[in-house]
Structure formats: structure tokens, C-alpha cells
Amino acid sequence: MWSNSATPRVTWQGVPLGTGAETARRAPLGEERYSSRSETGMRGESSGKGRAGLPAVSPRDLRHLAPTLVHAAGGDAHAVKTVGLETGRYANPSHEEHRNDVRHGHNPASVQQIIISRSSRSSCMSEAQKTAGRQDAGPSTVTGVDRFFRITERGSTFGREIRGGFATFFTMAYILVLNPLILGSAKDKSGEQLDPVQLTTATALVAAVMTIVMGVGGNLPLALAAGLGLNAVVAFQLAPLMSWDDAMGLIVLEGLLICVLVVTGLREAVMHAIPQQLKQAISVGIGLFIALIGFVDAGFVTRIPDAANTTVPVQLGSTGTLAGWPMLVFCVGVLLTIGLLARKVRGAILVSIVTMTVVALAVNALADVETWGLTTPEWPDTIVDAPDFGLLGQFSLFGAFGQVGVVTVVLLVFTLILSDFFDTMGTVVGVSAEAGLLDEDGKVPGLGKVLLIDGAAAVAGGAASASSATSYIESAAGVGEGARTGFANLVTGSLFGLALFLTPLLTIVPLQAAAPALVAVGFLMMTQVKHIDWDRYEIAVPAFLTIAVMPFTYSITNGIGAGFLAYVLIKTVLGRAKEVHWLLWGTSALFLVYFAIDPIEQLLGV
Secondary structure, eight states, rough: OSSSSSSSOOEEEEEEEEEEEHHHOOTSSSSSOOOOOGGGGGEEOOOSSSSEOOOOOOOHHHHHHHHHHHTTTOOOOEEEEEOOOOOOOOSTTSSSHHHHHHHHTOOOGGGGGGOOOOHHHHHHEEEHHHHHHHHHHTTTTTOHHHHTTTTTTTTTTTTHHHHOOOOOOOOHHHHHHHHHHHHHOOTTSOOOOOOHHOOOOOOHOOOOOHHHHHHHHHOSSSSSSOOOOOHHHIIIIIIIGSSSSHHHHHHHHHHHHHHHHHTTTTHHHHHHHHHHHHHHHHHHHHHHHHHHHHHHHTTTTOOOGGOOOOOOOOOTTTTTOOHHHHHHHHHHHHHHHHHHOOOOOOOOTHHHOOOHHHHHHHHHHOOOOOOOOSSSOOOOSSOOOOOOTTTOOOSSHHHHHHOOHHHHHHHHHHHHHHHHHHHHHHHHHHHHTTOOOOOTTTTTTTTTHHHHHHHHHHHHHHTSSSEEEEEEETTHHHHTTOOTTTTHHHHHHHHHHHHHHHHHHOOOHHHHHHHHHHHHHHHHHGGGGGGOOTTTTTHHHHHHHHHHHHHHHHHHHHHHHHHHHHHHHHHHHOOGGSSSSSSHHHHHHHHHHHHHHHHHHHHHHO
8 A cells, every 4th residue: 555655545435545635626535625724634753854734634534544554554553553532622522613614525534644654655665665565455454243343443453353352251240140139039919039140141141132232233333231230129119019020021121112212213312412522521420430439349449337426428348447458469460451451461451350269269268357348259060050030021011010010110110221221321432532533523333223222132131021221331441441332242241141041150250359450440441531521611511520520429321411411500600592493492392300200209209
């Protein structure tokens, strides 16, 4: 692709692309024709001779051009680095100048650049010399699987996808223990309890199937499993009012209604109506939330008992100090993960999880450890265990109406839908943003399919009596390992499938060994805070509330709701209510009902 001259040139579909200026005039790569300001365009770094112009392209064209550039770089996707919007007038896409340019047909995103490092470009030229006369041939190393999942196109490799799939599984494998513990500890209206072994089977089966479906159908590195929070609602709010079959029937009904919202386009429209910087705030909030989950799971942060009449709700460790071997494993794990990330070691997160699991096994064998929490790192007596599918299909779709009445059912389903709806929205946006998969408008690729699969997962979870399944923010751990496509889901889903038979072996990873990955991923997601304009109150205040409320209330939905309400209120106070999308008005009204659900239930007598 590169010529032997000092100035690199690229051919695209047989058409030689010249310098930025002449390409801007011809605009051969897309439908748009750029104004003179886009002539800075895309630049390549000339070896020893400064910069030489390459064509100006839009991010949409950039996605199609990426495989060509990767091939030119000798198959090394890392030799091609996409740099974000330059600082300046287009750094904030919400500015009025941006809107004016879009209105007049200009493409402000065309200031994106591709930078090819000097050393990488030297190897590119060497490769070009070796393959002279075969420049128009397609990449020979790209397989059908690669093309289907767009692995090379997204700058990933099979190795990174596999490592990412493992990392995601190990950071969310706790659900195989926690979901049966939560659902199995509760009793329904008649005092019946669910069997823990059957719950483990149902949890693993739903996670395996729906994670793979998301990978193939949605092509995002987004794993699914029974949702924490939602399972607590089922166990402690629904089950005491009705039978387990009726409670799971409500979950199926909720999932079906979510699918209807997706098919009608309403769910996707709501996500597109959210301002870009609020989406970034959601990602940052999720980053802090997932870091807090890591600290809490490891016992580094604990709740102070209310009986002590304290004003501080949490503390360091269980007694205000760090004590015990499990805590040492966690702290060393955090330091190890940070050090590996700083050194840019491949597979840093996965290496940390595996290493600290081995350390935990040794510590547990040699030291006197009182408790590790949910999972004890000890070699199991048996590796293989037969699954029990007894809970599959045990649900009643409309049984709850006869148990508690129509009004109560409507309020319960409304709460479930709102929580599932916005938890998923925040997770999808946050993980996609961290993976660099959002397009120039901040939209998730293939969003409609992703949301439909997520709705189907809720149906599957209820039908299997595993509670509503949803997208997991722990998927960001896989993204931190380099996962960028749904191929990573095949790995994660396969491991959940193995867990049907190898549950004793795959659950030896203690939370203290897996939690450091969540802390590290929290840091990675936190870096997006730099894109928020903190000088504009109509963005800064909603962004702050979104970021703060998520970890402080342990809920993604609560953070999104607080941000939406603040955004609508401030826009109205500033006399700019017309700038708020009508879907945000409607969603904010629903959140108002959501936050005021208790007094509303009291007024209605339910």
C-alpha cells in the first residue's frame, strides 16, 4: 500500500488517494464533500521529513479503510492508531459551532487523524517492497471468522479476544454462587424454597446461551447473566407476595414488554436522545460503581452496622483496619494489576486473576483463614458435577394477577422494566465507549439487535427460574484485556457452559483474586471524565449527579435517573426547555414516578 517514496500514499479500491488537499476536492471515499477546513484531514508521518498529507476521511469511511491500513502495516493492527478529535472548536460536539457546521453540510469529525509510528511505517514500506505488484490483493490472513466478527477491522486479534473472554468470565463467575445464594435463601408466599443445585444449573445455562447469542447476534464483548439487584427484587419483594412460578412469570412478562419497546424502536430512540456528554458521564459513573463493587466484594470496604448509630455508612475493612490473609491477597492483587497495566503487559488483568488465585490456594492451604466470603480457594473433592435442569419452564405468566391484583402487578412490572431498561443502557454505552466502538455521533453499533437480545435474556432468565438476565458491567474487564468483538463472548459463554459440569473447579477463584480487575477497570472507565465540559452547568451538574449517585446508591438506574431529572430541570430554569428531546421529558417523568413510588403506592393503597 505504501510507495517507496518518503511520502506515504494509499490506494483504496484501486483508486490512488493523494494528499489531504486534493482528496478533499475529490472526496473519493464517501458521500460527503468536505469544506476547506477538513483539508488538514488524515496525515501520515514521513520518516525523517516531517508530516506529509494523506486524505481527509470521515470516521464512517475510516472504519472501512481500517483493514486496508492494517494490511499495509504487515497485519499489525497496533501499527495503525486512531486518535480522537483534536482539541479546538470541535473538541466539544455540543457547541453551537458544531451544530451550525452540521446544518451546513460540513463534517466536523473529519479532523480525526491516523498516526502511523515511524518504526511501524518503516516495516510497512519493507513489506510493500516485498509485495510489489500485489498491492490490490486482500489480506490473506483474514479468515471467515475474522470477517464475521470484524476482529481485524476493530483493531483486535484472536488472542486478545480469548484473553478478554476469560477475564470477563472470571470477574463475573461469582454469580454462579451468589444468584443461588440470594434466590435460594428466600421463601415464597407458601414457604417454598428453590433448590440451590437447580439454581446453579439455571444460572449457568442462561448465562452461557445468552452470552453466546449476544456475541453472534450483537457482536459486542458484552456478557449476560442473572442481574444482581433484580434477583433481590424477585427474592425479597415478589416471592413473599406470590408463588415462585408467579414471580418468575412476572420476569418473563417484563422481558416480553422490553422486547416490544425494542421492536417499536422506542428503547433505541431513548438512548439516541441522550446528550453525548451525559453518556460519557454514565460511563464514568459506572467506572466508579464497578470499582466500588470490587472494593466491597473483596471486603476492603464494608458497611458499618446501623446498630452502632454511626454517621459514616462505610469503613475500611470489617473493623476500620485491614486484617486477614484474604485482604492481603486483594491488596497485592491490586498492586500487581496496576503494575502490569502500567508496564502494558499483554493479558495484565487475566494474569493478575490467575496469579492471585494460585496465591490464594497456597495461602488457604498453609494459613489459618477464618473465612474468604462466598468462594473459598480450595481444590474441590470432585471436578465434574451433573447439572439439574428441574427449574426450566417453571413459571406462570399471568398467575400474579390473581395473587396480588392488577394495580400491584402493574407497579411491580413498571419498576422491573425501568431498572432493567436503564441498567442495560448504561452498561451497553459504558462498555462500548471503553472499547472505542461508539461512532462519531456517540451511537452503539447494531444497537437494535443488542437491546433485543438483552430483552430476550430477561425472558430466558424468568423461564429458567434464574431471575432476569441482563448485560454485565464486568464485561469491561474483558475490554480492558483487549476484547472488541462478540468473539470474546464465545469464550465467556463456553466457560459458563463448562460450568454446568465443572462448577466445583471453576468456582475456586475467590473474590479477593478477581476484584482487583474491577478496580483497574474502574480506573480505565474513569478516564472519560476529561470529555465532559465542566464549565457548562446544564451539562456539569447532571453529569456530576449521574457519576455520584451510581456508586453512592449502588445502582446504575438511580444515577441515570438523577442525571436526567437534573438535565431537564436546569434546561427549563435557563429558559431552554425546547432543546430537551421529548423522549427525555417522558423518561424523566417516569423517573419521577420511580423515585416517588412509595408515596404513590400509599396513595393507591397497595
